[in-house]
Amino acid sequence: MAYDPRPVEPAIYKRWLDAGVFQPRPEGEPYVIVIPPPNVTAVLHVGHGLNNIIQDVLIRFERLRGRAAEWLPGTDHAGIATQNVVEKQLAEEGKTRFDLGREAFVARVWEFVRETGDTILEQLKIIGCSCDWSRTRFTLDPAYSRSVREVFVRLWDEGLIYRGHRVIHWCPHCLTALSDEEAEHHETQGNLYHITYPLEDGSGFVTVATTRPETMFGDIGLVFNPKDKRYRALKGKRVQIPLSGVAIPIATDDAVDQTFGTGMLKVTPAHDANDFDIARRVWPASEMPLVIRGDGTLGEEGGQEATAAVKNKGGGQGGRDRPDRPTAVRVPPEFVGLDRFEARKKIIERLKTTALLEKVEQHQHSVRRCYRCDTVVEPRLSDQWFVKMKPLAEPVLAAFHRGEFRIIPERWRATFENWMAGIRDWNISRQLWWGHRIPVFTCANGHQWADREDPRSCPKCGATVEQDPDVLDTWFSSWLWPFATFGWPDQTPDLARFYPGHTLVTAPEILQLWVSRMLMAGYHFMDRRLPFTAVYLTGTVRDTQHRKMSKSLGNGIDPRDVVRLYGTDALRWTLIGGGSLGADVIVDPNDLETTFAPGRNFANKLWNIGQFVLGQLPKSVPAIDAVDRRSLTLADRWILSRAQATVRDATAALEQFRLDEAAKRCFAFAWNELADWYVEAVKPRMSDQGSAQTPQAVLAYCFDLALRLLHPVVPFITEELWQKLPGRKANELLAVSHWPAPKPELDDSRADQEFARVKTVIEQIRSIRAEYRVSPKTRLNATIVARGNDRPATFEGERDTIVRLAQLDSLALDGTPQGVGAHAVFGDGSEVVVALEGVVDLTHECRRLSDEFDRLEKQLGNLAARLTNESFVSRAPQDVVAKEREKEKAWRDQRDVLAGKLKSLGCS
């Protein structure tokens, strides 16, 4: 009967919840992971699943090892992203957020967020996550908001927050500023337009190359490199901006690259960060006209030409409190109100008709887009709140170099270091409604301060106060996650116990956005204690075209669908086994069967091993330590030895975050070693009352061990089976049991070798049977001729195993094979001969043996060449040489035996 996970998994999860095993034990050394809080924008897909399952494997592993495991769950309010989703919903109803007003809109978002938030947490449960649900947090919880505000005020008091007037990334769709990290680079095929500016004195023309002609009305001058001889005569002259006729000066600046375009650069300080810097150097007194409004249309902000839509949307927030209004109208009326890309087209058309467009070249360049809505970001001069980052970053970088935390895989080190070393100030204000309101207050008399409480009046002059309308960047709350979740700034018992934490598991794309900032916040606010010691950056789940799994691409897989079809354990198995350390996992959304069948198959196998084991074990089974060692057979000693190796390998792999390796090793133990060989070998002993005790104890021990080792990866089926093993106390749960320790007294390298020989004999006989197409029902007679290190006694102990698994009638040990047979040589020239009177075709047998002989001869030739090579013998490590010598001897013996065989059979 096939295993059906559907009834099992929910029941098991409920048992864990009821028993409270996900809450950290009251005693013991803590092990803490804080979840990267999923955005409440949408339900999870399998890509998110990978991160969380990895965390669950680690937390379950440490929980089994006896640590007080705390995995803190929660969700992120995800400012822009969430506001976007709700605004989209409103748009479908034909409304905008301005129709609702701030308060009603925020209420509406809360409604949405409660729903998706719950679904997300539900999904985490379905994929088996053993989070401490009693400590679930949300970044907009009142307590959490208090932490955010505290941090803001402290940074303000320390002088690390300032109002900056500069060119920032503005999203015309989201109508907010973005940080550098939120404006993503995209390589784009664009055009380089060569535009001719007439000299004011009519003495000629100057050509300028630009990718963004629509910004030209905001030009305040042209600059060229002072070393550029071509333009020397133009310095100090003036040109007219085409189509508007506004006259602007020509000057020089070192920043201009002579080789790019025409070597003449138009300076648009309000719409280009680079131009802004140049303008401040070259024309410090000049105004910096904004010619593209907040909503992406051309025109002066707030001017009479502003469209109704812009007025409605309050698109002017970005430049709110600095009157950098140009005195003259710069944008010609025919372009006012046009979207910037429309305007670009129209400007180019008009330039063509006025013969002021010299040429258009194709030009590949990088365009920044909003990381939330993919709209091309508009660089825009504006006033925003910034955090000075250098003082925060420097000590963390130093701590990194001191080894206070590590990044896994190591290849991300450089990315982290480069970013931290070149860090720029962080724009934290967003012109949104959904988020933490910025706690900056300004009174009617211009006093300005940050406050922990909302003031009624100005503490200095008593005047009325107004709070900054903007909200904080969503990451300004997430960066406090490792300690705000535990109650900071209060010195709570939780904070004392669970900070600092240990491992952070997340996606590499938020290394800068989130991870580095958490490190900085931790160091700065938590007394120089970093929030974790290891950052494990996982791979990404992608489809077969290597595209990131995402809702918008339609290649997202809902984990709930996989669970319904194959079970949670199967899902986890595939994701954990599918990618090695930090590597991407490729899954095919169109072929879930191929993707998840291996996990399902393995769970089924485990289940059936369980059925067998449980069918064999009496109510009470002695512990392995209580078994008389003298009663152990070779097979017993072998599997016990393999078990020890498995414990060591699996533990080491998990400690190094090699989850796939741990899973594969345990798989091999359970399936290939325990099920394929030990269970098969041990069957007859189990039914014999007199001898059953020892194999029962061994079987119980090994199966229990396998379940424990596999539990972190496939927690449900292992718990279910473990519950059924003999000797379970009431309410005992595998999830909070203990991780196996290796028992060195059960290591047995001799058993490893000897049982390997037994397996070889069986495999050779099976192979011969298949080769000669002998029906499995036909019992055969075989003889082993032991030579070299092999002793008949080795096989004597497992004679019955060989007879049964090779489907023999009789097995002679160390006899002389009679009659016609098929031969196989192994070990140090030992032989197994299968009597096949009437079946063996002499020519066929000769070919088999001579093929084998040739193969050996060739290998031996290579080996001999190596061993007679003086430099190899002298330069290679001694133990390597010794091993090669041993190998050579064994092969030579095999070859000699084969040669004898060929001769005696009369093969040519």
Added chain:
RNA sequence: GGGCGAAUAGCUCAGCGGUUCAGAGCGCCUGCCUUACACGCAGGAUGUCGGGGGUUCGAAUCCCUCUUCGCCCACCA
């Protein structure tokens, strides 16, 4: 423009400082419903380890280079 990663069986990937290392799972072929399992058992086939060069006694594994793909960073007007 800078940096990083990947390229190994039909597919998805292991191979973690070098000499039975050419592997796993899925797929494929042959034979089996052998009293836990056909989501299974047994036996097989399949790769000049992306191209080229180098270091070495020896390279899928180290170095250089090229090609293809992907990712990250960057004030390329």
